Amino acid sequence: xxxxxxxxxxxxxxxxxxxxxxxxxxxxxxxxxxxxxxxxxxxxxxxxxxxxxxxxxxxxxxxxxxxxxxxxxxxxxxxxxxxxxxxxxxxxxxxxxxxxxxxxxxxxxxxxxxxxxxxxxxxxxxxxxxxxxxxxxxxxxxxxxxxxxxx
Amino acid sequence: xxxxxxxxxxxxxxxxxxxxxxxxxxxxxxxxxxxxxxxxxxxxxxxxxxxxxxxxxxxxxxxxxxxxxxxxxxxxxxxxxxxxxxxxxxxxxxxxxxxxxxxxxxxxxxxxxxxxxxxxxxxxxxxxxxxxxxxxxxxxxxxxxxxxxxx
DNA sequence: AATGAAAGCACACTGGT
DNA sequence: ACCAGTGTGCTTTCATT
Numbered sequence: 580x581x582x583x584x585x586x587x588x589x590x591x592x593x594x595x596x597x598x599x600x601x602x603x604x605x606x607x608x609x610x611x612x613x614x615x616x617x618x619x620x621x622x623x624x625x626x627x628x629x630x631x632x633x634x635x636x637x638x639x640x641x642x643x644x645x646x647x648x649x650x651x652x653x654x655x656x657x658x659x660x661x662x663x664x665x666x667x668x669x670x671x672x673x674x675x676x677x678x679x680x681x682x683x684x685x686x687x688x689x690x691x692x693x694x695x696x697x698x699x700x701x702x703x704x705x706x707x708x709x710x711x712x713x714x715x716x717x718x719x720x721x722x723x724x725x726x727x728x729x730x
Numbered sequence: 731x732x733x734x735x736x737x738x739x740x741x742x743x744x745x746x747x748x749x750x751x752x753x754x755x756x757x758x759x760x761x762x763x764x765x766x767x768x769x770x771x772x773x774x775x776x777x778x779x780x781x782x783x784x785x786x787x788x789x790x791x792x793x794x795x796x797x798x799x800x801x802x803x804x805x806x807x808x809x810x811x812x813x814x815x816x817x818x819x820x821x822x823x824x825x826x827x828x829x830x831x832x833x834x835x836x837x838x839x840x841x842x843x844x845x846x847x848x849x850x851x852x853x854x855x856x857x858x859x860x861x862x863x864x865x866x867x868x869x870x871x872x873x874x875x876x877x878x879x880x881x
Numbered sequence: 882a883a884t885g886a887a888a889g890c891a892c893a894c895t896g897g898t
Numbered sequence: 899a900c901c902a903g904t905g906t907g908c909t910t911t912c913a914t915t
Contacts, residue, residue: 581790592783596747601891610901615892617899628786632743634877635779639732641877646827646834661870668879672872676797678864683797687877713829719812721823726785726792726838728819752908764883766909 581626581727584609585617589627590724592618596630636671636687643688644715647698648680655706657681663705669697680711732777732878735760739769740778741875747781787822787838794839795866798849799831806857808832814856820848831862 581589587607591598600618604611621627636644651660657675664670664684673684688694694712701707732740738758742749751769755762772778787795802811808826815821815835824835839845845863852858 589783589785593785594780594782596781596783599891611891612893612902613900625786625789628784628789629745630747630781630783631745631874632740632747632781633779634740634744634874635776636877638776638779639877644825646825664870665872665876668876670872671874671877673870674795674797675867675870676864677867680864682870689880713827713831716826716828719815719824719826719833721816721821723782723785723822725816725819726787726790726822729840750908760882761884762909763885763911767882 580624581621585621585626586724586727588614588617589621589727592627592630593723641669641687641689643690643694645686645688645694645712646715647684647686647710647712648676649682649684649701649707650680650709651682652706652708655708660705660707667697667700667705669693680709685715731775732772736768736772736777737875737878739765740772740878743769743778743781744874792820792838792840794841794845796837796839796845796863797866798835798837798861798863799827800833800835800852800858801831801860802833803857803859806859811856811858818848818851818856820844831860836866 584607588603591603591606600611600615603618604614607614609617618627636642651657660682661673661675664673669686669688671685671687673682675681676683686694686697688697698707698710698712701710735758739754742754742757750762751766752762754769755765758765760768769778773781787793802808811833812824812826815824820837820839822836822838824833826832827834837845837848839848849858849861849863852861
């Protein structure tokens with residue numbers, strides 16, 4: 580299904596998704612044609628979910644990143660919460676989780692005051708009961724290609 | 731520095747980083763030429779950190795995602811921990827955080843047994859003292875372009 | 882900053898091994 | 899599964915505004 584050549588192609592596209600098929604073909608020593616077929620197949624099969632540009636929040640002035648565990652009030656509607664979250668621009672990612680809290684969110688803010696405003700908004704408008712937050716000091720660089728190592 | 735046209739281009743490239751300059755030019759009503767210049771400038775200035783292929787762990791058989799807060803032993807070397815983490819393929823992302831714990835990590839595993847093995851390895855080989863983990867039920871779809879809304 | 886023209890490349894097809 | 903050829907489309911450079 581996913582052989583060594585596919586893995587090489589994926590690793591190259593993780594580093595730079597805009598590489599041409601011709602460039603890729605030189606790396607894996609196949610024709611550009613075959614490479615294009617393989618990449619299209621990897622995309623169609625869902626192994627590659629998408630090709631996307633990744634922004635740097637710090638360069639956009641949002642240097643304060645926070646992680647927060649979130650618990651909703653008993654009467655809150657989880658689906659609605661998830662939907663409403665998309666209109667909170669400081670929220671950059673989120674997952675529903677098991678355990679003591681309901682969600683874990685990541686925020687990119689300009690400063691503490693902005694984070695404060697967001698937390699207030701979550702509590703007053705979005706049914707949030709409890710927030711357990713901490714600051715992100717830095718990201719650990721992880722190569723997403725690691726996923727392929729045991730796959 | 732980053733005007734409305736840049737924002738449009740970024741939003742388009744977040745959805746699909748492999749769109750051609752020609753395609754982008756039709757959306758923003760500029761020449762392909764100018765669009766190429768703008769995108770290269772956004773990349774060079776660091777606003778766009780990278781163009782990357784994004785994998786789907788579930789399709790690769792890693793359907794069990796975990797979030798874990800990690801605390802190191804007092805004598806552990808944080809820099810060394812971060813370095814060694816890169817040889818643990820189940821770790822797909824990580825940040826250093828303030829507060830009670832030192833790091834927050836994301837894992838993509840095949841099954842609970844694999845996660846158990848990883849946790850043991852972190853404790854025996856990487857100086858981890860305490861692990862507070864919970865399962866990821868699902869990801870909330872967030873448009874990364876949100877970052878641009880207030881920037 | 883933005884543009885058009887034109888050369889050089891890359892891409893999607895078809896067809897063939 | 900892979901490759902070559904072909905027509906079409908894309909990217910780049912350069913001159914120009």
